[in-house]
Amino acid sequence: MTGTSEGPGATADGPGAVRKALRVLEALPDHGGVTELAAATGLPKSTVHRLLRVLVETGFARTDDSGYRTGDRVLALAGKVLYRFDPAVQADPALVRLRDDTGCTVHFAMRFGGELLYVHKVEPDKPYRMGSRVGMRLPWHTSAIGKAVLAELEPDAARALAGPGELPARTANSLTGWPELTAQLAEVRAAGHALDDGENEAGVRCTGAAVRDHSGAVVGGISVSTLALEHGMDELREFGPRVRAAAAEVSTALGHRR
Incomplete structure (x- = not known):
C-alpha cells in the first residue's frame, strides 16, 4: 500500500495490513457496507473504512449508491487468470x-x-x-x-x-x-x-x-x-x-x- 494517501500508518503492519486488505477484498462481493464488511471480516470498522479507501484508490473497489463494490481491477485480473x-x-x-x-x-x-x-x-x-x-x-x-x-x-x-x-x-x-x-x-x-x-x-x-x-x-x-x-x-x-x-x-x- 506504499504510495497511497494513507501515509505511514497504512504500511505499519507490513504483511498484516496486506492480509487485512485481502480479507476485505474477499468479502466485498457479498457485503457492500462498512458495518457488514466489519462483521464478515472480524476487523474494526475504522480499519475496514481505511482499507476500502485504499482499494478504491487503486481500482480494486468502487462505490455506488448502495455502498462498495468490487472494482474493475479485480475483473481485469480475473480475466487474465481465467485466460490461462x-x-x-x-x-x-x-x-x-x-x-x-x-x-x-x-x-x-x-x-x-x-x-x-x-x-x-x-x-x-x-x-x-x-x-x-x-x-x-x-x-x-x-x-x-x-x-x-x-x-x-x-x-x-x-x-x-x-x-x-x-x-x-x-x-x-x-x-x-x-x-x-x-x-x-x-x-x-x-x-x-x-x-x-x-x-x-x-x-x-x-x-x-x-x-x-x-x-x-x-x-x-x-x-x-x-x-x-x-x-x-x-x-x-x-x-x-x-x-x-x-x-x-x-x-x-x-x-x-x-
Whole structure:
C-alpha cells in the first residue's frame, strides 16, 4: 500500500495490513457496507473504512449508491487468470497423489452442456492400460463419475441429464430403470462417493466423487478405475474416502471454498 494517501500508518503492519486488505477484498462481493464488511471480516470498522479507501484508490473497489463494490481491477485480473486457467493442470497434483496412493488409473471428467467428458487421465505403471482417453464421453447413469455428479443435482436436473424413458444398458450390470437409479443416487449422497461395478464396461470397476468450482456448482468429478480381477468391491469401497479427499483437493484448486 506504499504510495497511497494513507501515509505511514497504512504500511505499519507490513504483511498484516496486506492480509487485512485481502480479507476485505474477499468479502466485498457479498457485503457492500462498512458495518457488514466489519462483521464478515472480524476487523474494526475504522480499519475496514481505511482499507476500502485504499482499494478504491487503486481500482480494486468502487462505490455506488448502495455502498462498495468490487472494482474493475479485480475483473481485469480475473480475466487474465481465467485466460490461462486449465482445470486439468490445476487438478493434476491431486490426481497424481491419488494414483500413487491407490495404484489405480485416475480420471477427471467435466460437464460440457449436457455431456460429461474426460479432460485428464493419470495411469499407474502397470502392464495394462484402460481404454479410456481424454475427450471421451461418459454415460451419466453407468459411470462412477456420472452418478457422483447426478447425486448432487436436483432430481429434475439429474433426470434431464440421464435421459428420458428407459436408460440404455452398457453391460449386464447396468441399471436401466430410473426408480432403481434414484435409490442408488440416494446411497451415493449418503456415502459421498459412487461405485461402478462393471456397469459401464464389463470387468472394470470404479469409485468416483463430485468436484465443485468457485461458485459451488458441481462441474464434474474424479474416479479411480481398476480391473475387477484386481480389486473386489470391498476394496473399491475402501477407496471412497481417498477419492472424496482428492475430489475436495481438486475442488479447492478450482476455487471452491468449503
